[in-house]
Structures are given as C-alpha cells and as structure tokens.
Amino acid sequence: xxxxxxxxxxxxxxxxxxxxxxxxxxxxxxxxxxxxxxxxxxxxxxxxxxxxxxxxxxxxxxxxxxxxxxxxxxxxxxxxxxxxxxxxxxxxxxxxxxxxxxxxxxxxxxxxxxxxxxxxxxxxxxxxxxxxxxxxxxxxxxxxxxxxxxxxxxx
Amino acid sequence: xxxxxxxxxxxxxxxxxxxxxxxxxxxxxxxxxxxxxxxxxxxxxxxxxxxxxxxxxxxxxxxxxxxxxxxxxxxxxxxxxxxxxxxxxxxxxxxxxxxxxxxxxxxxxxxxxxxxxxxxxxxxxxxxxxxxxxxxxxxxxxxxxxxxxxxxxxxxxxxxxxxxxxxxxxxxxxxxxxxxxxxxxxxxxxxxxxxxxxxxxxxxxxxxxxxxxxxxxxxxxxxxxxxxxxxxxxxxxxxxxxxxxxxxxxxxxxxxxxxxxxxxxxxxxxxxxxxxxxxxxxxxxxxxxxxxxxxxxxxxxxxxxxxxxxxxxxxxxxxxxxxxxxxxxxxxxxxxxxxxxxxxxxxxxxxxxxxxxxxxxxxxxxxxxxxxxxxxxxxxxxxxxxxxxxxxxxxxxxxxxxxxxxxxxxxxxxxxxxxxxxxxxxxxxxxxxxxxxxxxxxxxxxxxxxxxxxxxxxxxxxxxxxxxxxxxxxxxxxxxxxxxxxxxxxxxxxxxxxxxxxxxxxxxxxxxxxxxxxxxxxxxxxxxxxxxxxxxxxxxxxxxxxxxxxxxxxxxxxxxxxxxxxxxxxxxxxxxxxxxxxxxxxxxxxxxxxxxxxxxxxxxxxxxxxxxxxxxxxxxxxxxxxxxxxxxxxxxxxxxxxxxxxxxxxxxxxxxxxxxxxxxxxxxxxxxxxxxxxxxxxxxx
Numbered sequence: 001x002x003x004x005x006x007x008x009x010x011x012x013x014x015x016x017x018x019x020x021x022x023x024x025x026x027x028x029x030x031x032x033x034x035x036x037x038x039x040x041x042x043x044x045x046x047x048x049x050x051x052x053x054x055x056x057x058x059x060x061x062x063x064x065x066x067x068x069x070x071x072x073x074x075x076x077x078x079x080x081x082x083x084x085x086x087x088x089x090x091x092x093x094x095x096x097x098x099x100x101x102x103x104x105x106x107x108x109x110x111x112x113x114x115x116x117x118x119x120x121x122x123x124x125x126x127x128x129x130x131x132x133x134x135x136x137x138x139x140x141x142x143x144x145x146x147x148x149x150x151x152x153x154x155x
Numbered sequence: 156x157x158x159x160x161x162x163x164x165x166x167x168x169x170x171x172x173x174x175x176x177x178x179x180x181x182x183x184x185x186x187x188x189x190x191x192x193x194x195x196x197x198x199x200x201x202x203x204x205x206x207x208x209x210x211x212x213x214x215x216x217x218x219x220x221x222x223x224x225x226x227x228x229x230x231x232x233x234x235x236x237x238x239x240x241x242x243x244x245x246x247x248x249x250x251x252x253x254x255x256x257x258x259x260x261x262x263x264x265x266x267x268x269x270x271x272x273x274x275x276x277x278x279x280x281x282x283x284x285x286x287x288x289x290x291x292x293x294x295x296x297x298x299x300x301x302x303x304x305x306x307x308x309x310x311x312x313x314x315x316x317x318x319x320x321x322x323x324x325x326x327x328x329x330x331x332x333x334x335x336x337x338x339x340x341x342x343x344x345x346x347x348x349x350x351x352x353x354x355x356x357x358x359x360x361x362x363x364x365x366x367x368x369x370x371x372x373x374x375x376x377x378x379x380x381x382x383x384x385x386x387x388x389x390x391x392x393x394x395x396x397x398x399x400x401x402x403x404x405x406x407x408x409x410x411x412x413x414x415x416x417x418x419x420x421x422x423x424x425x426x427x428x429x430x431x432x433x434x435x436x437x438x439x440x441x442x443x444x445x446x447x448x449x450x451x452x453x454x455x456x457x458x459x460x461x462x463x464x465x466x467x468x469x470x471x472x473x474x475x476x477x478x479x480x481x482x483x484x485x486x487x488x489x490x491x492x493x494x495x496x497x498x499x500x501x502x503x504x505x506x507x508x509x510x511x512x513x514x515x516x517x518x519x520x521x522x523x524x525x526x527x528x529x530x531x532x533x534x535x536x537x538x539x540x541x542x543x544x545x546x547x548x549x550x551x552x553x554x555x556x557x558x559x560x561x562x563x564x565x566x567x568x569x570x571x572x573x574x575x576x577x578x579x580x581x582x583x584x585x586x587x588x589x590x591x592x593x594x595x596x597x598x599x600x601x602x603x604x605x606x607x608x609x610x611x612x613x614x615x616x617x618x619x620x621x622x623x624x625x626x627x628x629x630x631x632x633x634x635x636x637x638x639x640x641x642x643x644x645x646x647x648x649x650x651x652x653x654x655x656x657x658x659x660x661x662x663x664x665x666x667x668x669x670x671x672x673x674x675x676x677x678x679x680x681x682x683x684x685x686x687x688x689x690x691x692x693x694x695x696x697x698x699x700x701x702x703x704x705x706x707x708x709x710x711x712x713x714x715x716x717x718x719x720x721x722x723x724x725x726x727x728x729x730x731x732x733x734x735x736x737x738x739x740x741x742x743x744x745x746x747x748x749x750x751x752x753x754x755x756x757x758x759x760x761x762x763x764x765x766x767x768x769x770x771x772x773x774x775x776x777x778x779x780x781x782x783x784x785x786x787x788x789x790x791x792x793x794x795x796x797x798x799x800x801x802x803x804x805x806x807x808x809x810x811x812x813x814x815x816x817x818x819x820x821x822x823x824x825x826x827x828x829x830x831x832x833x834x835x836x837x838x839x840x
Contacts, residue, residue: 017374020394028349028392033341034334036515037393038466039547043776046466074334090332094324094742097750098190099331100338100466100515125785132776134466134516135190136753138787140746 003063007032008076014063022066023047023058026073034074034103038132045131048104049073055111057130074103082114085148095144097135105131109145118149165296168258168304170223171251172201178279178293180207185217185224185233186240187487188327189517190750191805192743193240195325199739200244203318204252204310206276207292214326216511219493230591233490236522236633237602238706238803241739245801246310253308255299262298263290313737313798322742327513339512340470340544342483347472347540348377350533351396352387354553357409357769358628362386366404373399380536387533389541397546412628415769420626421457424561427582428455432622433598436608439616444576448567452656455564456645457830459763461557461634462779467515468550471530474540479506480531481540485514487521495524499531518754519633522590523555551779552771556764557634558584559626560641564649572657573667577614579607579649582622583641584631598623602633606642606810611675611704612650612668628769635754636810639705644831647701647814651821661818662688662700674734674795675702678711681732681793686713695719696727699818703811706803708735709795712752712811715788716819724833726756726788726816731808733792736799744804745792751808752790757782759813760833 002015007030014029026035026049035058038046042057049058050072051065077083086109089095096102105128112119112127119127124142133141167173173181182201188194198212217224217233225231228243256276263281264271267288274283280291313320330336355361365386367379375395380387388399445451472483473496480500486492489511497504514521530543545553560583567576587600594600599621608619625631634640654664662683669676679702682688688698695718702711715728729752738744761780765772773779817828 016392016394017398019398020392024349024392024394028394031343032334033337033343036338036466037340037468037544039776040397041547041775041777044466078333087332091328094328094746096190096325096328096331097192097746098188098466098514098516099327099336102331103334106332129783129785132466132781132783134464134518134754134781136750136782136787137746138753138782138784139749139790141784 003067005067005071006069007071008073016063018062018064020063021059022049022061022063022071025063026058032073032075036100036103038101044101045108046101046104048107048131050077050107050111053111053114055108074106077107077110080110080114083110086110086113086144089144089148092147093140093144095137095140097137101131101133105133105141109141109148113145113148119145166255166300168255169251171248172205172255174255174292174296176293176296178291180205180212180292181215182212183215183217186235186244187216187485187511187514187517189235189487189514189521191240191747192325192740193235194327195323196241196740196743197244197248198326199318199323200248201252203316204249205256207279209318209323209326211279217489219489219509221490224489230594232591233488234522235487235517236519237637238805238807241801242707242803249310250308253310254305257305257308258299258302259292259295261302262295266290266298319739320737320741323740325743336513338467338515339472339483339485340467340515342472342510342512342542344472344474344483344540347542348389348391348537349393349396350380350387350389350541350543351393351400351546352385352529352533352543352549353400353403353405354385354549355407356552357407357412358630359412360384360410361408363406363408370399370402373402378537379403380533382532385529387543389537393544409769412769415628415766417765420559420629420766421561424559424582424624427622427624428561428563428580432580432582432620435599435604435619435621437618438614441576441578441616441618444616445565445567445578448575449570450568450572450656451565452568452653453565454649454652454829456562456648458560458641458644459831460559460629460765461758461762462551462554462764462773463518463520463634464551464779464781465516465518465520468547469520469526469545470543471526472540472542473530473534475500475531475534478502479508481508481510482527482530483510483512484527485512485521486524486527487514487517488524491524492527495527496531499528500535518635519637520554522633525555547776548774551774555630555632557640558586558631562645564645566649566653568653568657572659574614574653575616577617579618580620580622581607581645582624584625585623586631586633588623590633602638604638604642606639606703606705607646610646611672611702612665613671614668629766636751636806639703639810640758643701643703643705643810644813647703648817648829651699651814651818652827655821665700665702672704674709675704677795678702678709678732678734681795682711682713682730685732685791685793686715686730688713695823697819697822697824699815699820699822701811701814701818703807705810706807708733708802708804708807710807710811712815714812714815714819716816716823718820718823724760724820725786728789728791729812729815730791731793732795733807734795734797735802735804736797737801738794739801741794744794747804748792748808749790751806752812753782753787755809755812756788756816758809759816759831763832763835
C-alpha cells in the first residue's frame with residue numbers, strides 16, 4: 001500500500017512493503033542519496049536520520065514506524081539551528097576525509113547539540129560511539145561538536 | 156569533457172590543465188579522492204606554479220587513459236595507491252602548471268609587445284608592472300593556445316612557495332557535509348534497478364541449485380540472476396532486493412576448499428620459514444656473528460588476514476548494451492576497471508565508458524576490480540542499468556585480504572648488549588606477483604620486503620629472506636600500509652625484544668643505532684621529547700616506541716597504553732613525529748596521521764579474519780570491530796620542517812602504530828605480544 005511520509009517538511013508517498021527499511025525508501029524510492037548505507041544492522045550509524053528530531057538508524061527503522069513522523073535527512077538538517085552550527089564547524093575544521101560516514105556523524109552530532117547545547121566529553125562519547133568512521137576522524141568530530149557548542153575549539 | 160566544453164575550450168597545453176575563455180581553470184585529476192586529500196594537495200601543486208588561487212581550480216576525474224594518466228611510480232598503471240599521489244605528481248603537475256603560466260605570460264607580452272621578463276603572473280592574471288596593464292588568463296587563453304609548449308620550465312624554489320606548505324582548506328569538504336557529495340553507490344542513471352547478491356560462501360565454490368519461487372513473490376523484485384558462483388536479486392529498491400535474497404534457497408557446491416581452516420593456512424607458512432628463501436638483503440656475515448654472540452634472542456611472529464571494511468560497501472552500477480557498456484563506480488584503478496568491464500561484457504575497450512566517483516574509503520580494496528566484474532556479469536542479464544550493492548556481510552566475507560604472515564627471527568648481542576647479528580626470514584603471499592607480475596623477480600618483490608630491509612638502523616651483520624607462500628582458498632590484496640603493515644610491526648617488536656634482552660631503555664637502544672640516518676634520529680628525539688619519555692606513569696600504564704622509514708617518509712611514534720587488571724587494553728595517547736619532506740598541505744598531513752593511527756589501533760587491537768570450513772567467520776561490525784569514538788586516544792602530531800621532496804603520507808601512521816602499542820603493553824605488563832590482534836591474547840588477563 002502507498003505510505004504517506006513527511007520528509008524534510010514535504011509530503012511524500014511511496015508504495016513499498018511495510019517492513020521496508022526507511023533507508024531504502026529514502027535512497028532508492030525517493031532518490032535522496034545523502035543518507036548512506038554502511039552495515040544494515042544498526043551497527044555503524046552511516047544511515048542516521050531524525051524522526052521528530054530524534055536520531056534513528058534508518059537501516060533498521062521500518063517505513064511503517066516512520067509514518068506520521070517528521071523525517072529529517074542530511075539534505076535538510078542545515079535548516080535547523082543545531083544542524084547549521086554543526087555543518088559550519090565541520091567545514092571550519094575540515095572534519096571529513098572520505099566523507100562517507102559524515103552524513104550520519106552530522107545527524108548524530110546535531111541531535112546531541114539540540115538536546116545538550118554544551119555537551120561534555122562523556123556526552124560526546126555516549127552520543128557518537130554508535131557512528132563508525134573508518135578514516136578515524138574522531139578527534140575532529142569531537143572538536144567540531146565543541147566548536148559548534150561554544151564557538152571555540154576546546155580541548 | 157563533453158563536446159560543448161570542447162567548443163569553448165581555449166587553452167589545454169597538457170593533459171592536466173585547461174583554461175577556458177571564461178578564465179575557468181580545470182584540472183584533470185589523475186589520482187582519486189578517497190579521503191587522503193589528493194583533491195586538494197594536487198591542485199595546490201598546479202595552482203602554486205600557475206599562480207591562481209586554489210578556489211579558481213575546478214576538478215574533473217581523469218578518464219581511463221594510462222598513456223596520459225598512468226602513475227609513474229606504479230609502472231605506468233593508472234592507479235592511486237602506495238601513498239604516492241603527491242610524490243608522483245610533485246614534478247609533472249608543477250611542470251604542467253609552470254608551462255601553462257609561461258605560455259600565458261608569453262601571450263600577454265606578445266600582445267603588449269614587451270619583454271616577457273617584464274611581466275608577472277599573479278592571481279589568475281598577467282601584469283605588466285611598468286605600465287600597470289593587466290590581462291586575465293581567460294582573455295589570454297586563445298592566444299596562449301597558439302604558442303609552442305615549452306620543453307622545460309624553471310620551477311619555484313621552496314623559499315618561493317606561496318601555497319605549498321600552508322594549511323589549505325579541503326576543496327571537497329562542503330559537499331561532504333551537506334549530503335551532495337556523490338560516491339559510486341549514489342549513481343542513479345535513468346531507469347536504474349537495484350541488485351544485491353550472494354556469492355559462494357566458500358571461495359571457489361559453485362551454485363548447485365536455486366529455488367527462487369518465494370523470492371519472486373516479494374513485492375518490488377524484478378528478476379533473479381544466476382551466475383556460476385553467485386546469485387543476484389534485481390529489484391526496484393535495495394530493501395526488496397535484500398528481502399528477495401533472504402527468500403532464496405540456494406544450494407552450493409563448496410568445491411575443493413570446503414574444509415579449509417586456519418591450520419591449513421598457518422601450517423605451511425610456519426613450515427616455509429624453516430627452509431631458505433630468497434635473499435632480500437645481506438650485510439656482513441650473520442652466521443659467524445651469531446656464533447660469536449654473547450647473548451642469543453629468538454622469536455616468531457604472526458599477523459592475521461585483515462579485511463578493508465571501507466565504509467562504502469563494494470558496489471558498481473553497470474549498463475550493458477549490444478554495442479557497449481557503461482559503468483559508474485568509485486575505483487582506484489580507472490583503466491583496469493574499463494578493461495575488466497570490456498572483457499566481461501565482451502565489447503571493445505573503446506566502447507566502455509567509466510564514470511568515476513568519490514570513494515567512500517579505498518585502503519587498497521578499490522585497487523581490485525572484482526566488484527566491476529560482478530556488476531557487469533549481472534548487468535549482461537538485465538535490461539537497462541543495474542546497481543549492484545554488496546551487503547556488509549558480502550563485503551567482509553568476499554573481500555581480498557591483507558595477507559597472513561609468519562616471521563622467524565634470531566639475533567645475537569655482544570657483551571654490551573649491542574646487536575651484532577640480525578637474522579629474519581618470513582613467509583606470506585606476494586600481492587605484487589598477482590597484481591603486477593613483473594614486480595616479482597627472483598622470489599622477491601619490493602612491497603613484501605619494504606620495512607624488513609634497508610632498515611634505519613646501522614646493523615653490522617644482517618640477513619633477510621622472504622618465502623612466497625600463497626594461502627589456499629582465500630584471495631589476498633593490498634591493504635592500507637601494504638608490506639610495512641607487517642614488516643614494521645615485526646622489526647620494531649623484535650628490536651624492542653633485543654633492548655629488553657640487553658636490559659636497556661628501548662628508546663636509547665634504538666637511538667644508538669641511528670647514526671647513519673639523522674632524519675630518523677630527529678623524529679625519534681622529537682617524539683620522545685613531546686611524549687615525555689621516561690617520566691613516571693601510573694601502574695598498568697606503559698609507553699612504547701616505534702620508528703620507520705617507509706613510503707619515503709620518516710616517522711616515530713610513542714604510544715601510551717593502559718592494561719586493566721582484567722586484561723582490557725586502552726590506548727590513551729599517541730605522539731607522532733614525522734619528517735615527510737616538504738609538507739604540501741600540513742593540515743591534511745595531520746589528518747592523515749590521525750587517520751592512520753586510528754586504522755592501526757583497530758588492526759592491532761581487534762583486526763582479524765579467520766576461516767572455518769572454508770568460510771570467513773566474521774561478517775559485520777559486531778565481529779569485525781573497528782575503533783569507535785569512546786576508544787579513540789589523544790593524538791599529537793609534530794611535523795619536522797624540511798626542504799626534501801615530499802614523502803608518502805596516507806599509510807605511514809598505520810604501519811607504525813601496532814608495534815608502538817604492543818611495546819607499550821610490554822612496558823606496562825612485561826608481556827610480549829607476538830601474534831596480532833591483541834584482543835586474541837588471553838594471556839593479558
């Protein structure tokens with residue numbers, strides 16, 4: 001049956017099985033490729049999107065669970081105050097290397113910053129350890145979150 | 156470059172630089188971007204000599220063409236690897252920029268009827284200071300195109316660099332933070348269908364039978380494609396393809412490797428180190444020196460198979476038509492990808508169009524074209540373009556792996572503990588012998604032995620042998636830091652063992668052997684000073700040091716490691732000093748070292764691929780663990796000022812790291828790690 005969805009503020013409709021992971025709806029059915037596939041089991045965080053502002057792993061979130069909620073992806077997260085700050089910090093510090101995981105990193109970091117405007121190192125560890133970066137950009141991600149939070153790079 | 160582009164193209168003095176009448180500078184990039192920053196550092200080389208701002212340069216992926224874009228440091232193969240993109244570009248790309256600038260200046264001088272020597276290029280224009288006249292490059296392009304290309308041009312001296320050596324912002328960052336960066340997996344040619352696949356779980360196995368009745372009933376599934384050794388499900392979207400794949404009932408003929416286990420791999424390697432191999436290096440007379448030594452030290456080491464686990468799983472999109480083939484991929488080897496597609500599709504080479512993309516990690520995995528071949532095999536049976544995306548499980552279990560190596564050492568010390576004999580024999584797969592066969596000569600190749608020979612240390616008697624042994628039933632490939640990923644670990648571990656046997660400080664012991672390599676000594680001293688070598692540490696914490704000269708770069712690391720009472724190992728801090736010659740983009744160099752160190756910790760602590768019943772036992776990030784944010788140490792990087800030609804950077808941090816960590820574990824616990832990964836050692840608890 002067709003699923004009505006709200007993606008980045010716009011109404012969309014897709015005709016897929018109700019056990020289809022949201023990731024494939026976003027990437028393949030809607031053609032928005034900023035959200036990435038990494039593991040398919042919720043282990044790496046590359047596919048992170050927001051449902052009503054909360055970070056979820058879209059590879060293990062069924063489309064049926066996303067219906068009726070506001071879905072936000074990397075393509076629109078810059079329209080939120082926290083997302084804009086995070087993206088600007090990422091540019092200022094040249095955080096990405098290969099960049100493939102960074103959509104997910106930014107979505108997780110944005111949700112953290114929105115919930116905790118001044119996160120501690122422990123908060124960052126807790127919020128970000130579900131997002132793998134094979135290029136090892138962790139130090140700059142940490143600095144990026146601190147820069148976005150305070151306007152200074154921090155420790 | 157399309158026909159429309161060609162019409163406005165005014166000036167293309169070589170294969171790399173093109174300047175349009177609109178002043179747009181286009182750099183055709185022979186090297187690919189997989190995170191290492193080439194899409195910034197290579198433009199810096201051109202921009203420096205061309206006298207344009209980095210922002211004025213637009214990049215295009217080079218098309219497959221080994222004649223124009225072959226890597227001079229990789230035998231002319233059009234490849235990005237071995238940490239040599241900047242090294243390979245250092246002369247030719249600066250020459251390309253300088254030649255273009257010289258011609259633009261000549262064109263301006265001609266138009267003004269003045270001496271070219273009185274003109275100066277700056278910020279994308281030519282200026283004539285005596286009269287204050289200026290012309291932009293775009294205004295000169297058409298005239299410059301009519302001039303002969305100079306055969307040789309003088310390059311700037313390091314003191315004249317304006318851009319090289321400054322921390323340039325990465326050109327690829329903006330697209331990588333807003334979701335617009337396009338990787339191979341993001342290609343969406345019109346009408347594309349999605350596919351995923353199951354390959355024979357045992358290497359060399361075959362499909363015996365397929366029951367696809369249930370899979371065909373999955374909503375969105377369009378087609379089941381059966382190959383000799385794989386089955387693919389083609390669907391409207393990846394969700395349906397995966398669901399369809401799970402619904403298939405496939406019976407496999409496992410073939411000759413059905414019972415393969417690790418003993419079948421390690422046994423022959425160990426055995427091979429008991430008989431002579433090919434002599435990679437010989438200095439003095441090790442036999443006599445060993446016989447006369449006061450103390451003898453012996454050890455064996457093992458390092459495991461490793462998967463690449465790039466964040467972007469293997470994928471390739473292919474469209475096979477009767478008259479040609481088109482592929483969309485992110486590859487480190489453009490020309491090989493084209494060749495593989497042509498051969499598999501059965502069409503002439505010039506009928507294959509390759510669209511290259513950003514790579515979501517390479518690490519050597521995308522130096523292989525098995526993914527291209529798979530996609531084209533499947534696309535031959537599909538009407539229209541099909542994107543073949545491997546699940547993470549396929550990506551891990553059908554990787555081509557960093558070889559397993561087995562090493563045997565013996566050494567002799569004199570009465571003062573100094574090493575008077577160094578004897579090293581090791582066995583493992585030669586990736587070079589498969590990947591570039593002429594590189595394997597007389598039983599040796601330059602990759603397997605790099606880091607095991609031409610040591611930074613002055614050793615009076617040294618003998619190194621290599622035995623090529625290919626493992627049964629499992630393919631091997633280059634993996635970030637290649638040969639040195641193994642050799643530096645074992646050499647730096649065994650050197651640490653010698654220091655311990657001599658009851659000497661491991662740093663001072665090394666330092667005494669570095670008189671012939673002042674650059675090595677300098678980075679060692681710098682790392683030691685910054686790490687506070689010798690200062691007291693809490694119980695259970697130790698420092699370890701390692702040093703290497705590989706990829707034409709000198710590097711030293713000091714790792715600070717904590718071993719908890721339950722055996723849990725945590726790397727707290729890594730201090731790294733590097734002399735990589737001229738640091739083209741220091742900010743990228745810092746990033747690459749941070750990256751390499753994290754990659755190295757992952758390998759040292761967790762990384763291993765094992766086989767049971769011919770099957771790879773690991774499958775995803777739960778059992779092939781990679782370092783996460785909460786485990787990442789503080790990393791301090793110190794770059795030595797140098798005017799030497801640039802050295803490699805993408806891999807050095809990785810190969811040097813494991814020994815620094817295991818030497819630190821020894822310092823903390825007295826326990827020597829001789830087999831990686833560390834997590835496999837119950838002995839620490």
